[in-house]
Amino acid sequence: MKHPQPLVQLRERLSFCMMRNMSNSPADASPSQPYVSAYEMGVEPARSSWPTIIGVLGIAYAAVGCCMQTAGVAYANFNAQIMKLQGVDVQLPREMTLAMNVQGGILIPLGVLLAIGSIFILRRRAIGPKLVLLWAAARLIMAVVGFAWGIMTIDVQVKFTQDTMNALANSSNPAIAKAMKEQLASYDPVTLRREGVRNLALTTAAFTIVPCVMGFMLTSKKRKAEIAAWGQTAV
Structure with a gap:
């Protein structure tokens, strides 16, 4: 059974961003590999209760x-x-x-x-x-x-x-x-x-x-x- 195309794209995007963040350690961090925020990943962060x-x-x-x-x-x-x-x-x-x-x-x-x-x-x-x-x-x-x-x-x-x-x-x-x-x-x-x-x-x-x-x-x-x-x- 094929996954809906939007879900496949979102999964690929999340996997790509997670790999970039994992590789972006202090040792190999560089301007060419910026930190990817939740907003850039298209994921809304948890809402605060305050x-x-x-x-x-x-x-x-x-x-x-x-x-x-x-x-x-x-x-x-x-x-x-x-x-x-x-x-x-x-x-x-x-x-x-x-x-x-x-x-x-x-x-x-x-x-x-x-x-x-x-x-x-x-x-x-x-x-x-x-x-x-x-x-x-x-x-x-x-x-x-x-x-x-x-x-x-x-x-x-x-x-x-x-x-x-x-x-x-x-x-x-x-x-x-x-x-x-x-x-x-x-x-x-x-x-x-x-x-x-x-x-x-x-x-x-x-x-x-x-x-x-x-x-x-x-x-x-x-x-x-x-x-x-x-x-x-x-x-």
């Missing part, structure tokens, strides 16, 4: 982040109504309302950018890593700006916390009022301020982990070379 991992994680991270920022914007604008449901009349300070609205207005579009870039990475399109790296740079800048703004307004945040605790201590809900009075008994503004700075630093550091990891993974020499070939092998 685009799938980064793509899925990026989409999930973007979705969670957008939900969190949307909730933050909603809280900033409806805080008074939410607090009234608990029987207290406390309003979020203007500085905190402004910060949460601006942060949400920037980070939600950045989350969409991350999701789009991650989808392109899943499809192995070269534009994907560029979009994700753009997101990573912007997210790191926002983390630094957010930390600086948090330090500048830490006293405002401490006062808001104190006002909220005092209001809850006088709540019409007996259970809430009792629990808050117990907390006020050990309340210390200095300690609260110190804990606020510490929590702000920890939160900022946590939000820089994913951008740094993605930036490192997408800029390594090996992955940059693989990304450069996506234009020929993208599906």
